[in-house]
Amino acid sequence: MTEAQLKDLLQAYKAGQVDLDTVMGHLKTLKEEDLGFAKVDHHRALRNGFPEVIFGQGKTKEHVAAIASRLAAAGSTVLVTRTTREVYQEVAARLPAAEFNELARTIVVAAGEIRPTGGRVAVLSAGTADLPVAEEAAVTAAVMGNEVERIYDVGVAGIHRLLGRVDLVRRADVVIVVAGMEGALASVVAGLVDRPVIAVPTSIGYGASFGGLAALLTMLNSCAAGIGVVNIDNGFGAAALATAITRLKKV
Known part of the structure; x- marks a missing residue:
């Protein structure tokens, strides 16, 4: 039973449309x-x-x-x-x-219409190799009710690609930055926007990247303020955190 269905059931009970046994039967499924x-x-x-x-x-x-x-x-x-x-x-x-x-x-x-959070999440990837993790974040954020903007392949190796899209990034309520190698993109983005930045290190990189550990440490040690960091390759976790933030708009 979904939250909306439970509310409908309780309203029906208050209106005398269903009896207590019916309500209790449904509540057991909780x-x-x-x-x-x-x-x-x-x-x-x-x-x-x-x-x-x-x-x-x-x-x-x-x-x-x-x-x-x-x-x-x-x-x-x-x-x-x-x-x-x-x-x-x-x-x-x-x-x-x-x-x-x-x-x-x-x-x-999908079970019916997804309830919108009213929030906008921008998902940035440093490179094309980071797309599986970025897409996991984007799909998750969308199915959790956010409007999602994908901004891919804007890593620091070609910083002009990011700078030309800063206005688009700034329109988001939360920014998810997905990057492997040395993971510098999150610091750059956090220095350009006044929004929460969720950094996702990926396991992409050569030997000394240690399967994403180098990017993780870069993000954890960022001098830019306002960065939260999730685990290596955890696009889902980043989107769940972003959604917890966007839901605050309704409070």
Whole structure:
């Protein structure tokens, strides 16, 4: 049951349109649903503003499809991250509305209209090699209800490409910066805008980048103010944090 459905149910009860037994029957579904291999959290949207997200990496296609089916049956939007086309085909066999973004490695099954946050998120990537992580962030931010602006391949090796788009970046409420190699782009962006900047280091780079550790340390040690840093390659986490910020516009 979604938050909107729960509110409708409670209003129907107050109006005398449903009895208490019906209400209690629905409220029981707010507990996790035990599938044996997973406990599906059907009431996460009520606590955190968005339904449980399925991290696909390491799960079998059957397990992902089963969890997705149960979330969809409860009326929740389904988001699967770090997944493959093979898993998508299994999910789509049960949920034909499923959409696969191969670059982002995501599956989305929308449950009705996505409630907008009223916020705008700009997702910047330093290079084309960073696009899988940037797209994961963009897809996640969009499905969580944000307006998303993609600004790709604007790394410091050709800084003019960024400078020509600064006005576009400044129109965002939150800026997500995805960069590998030495990860300098986040510092540059944070020095140009008065918005929260969420930095995402990627594992892209030569040997001394240590699988993204160099970019991570650069971002953590940035002298530019207003930067928050998430884990290496964690585009999803960056978008979730950005959404927590954009939702504040409604407070």
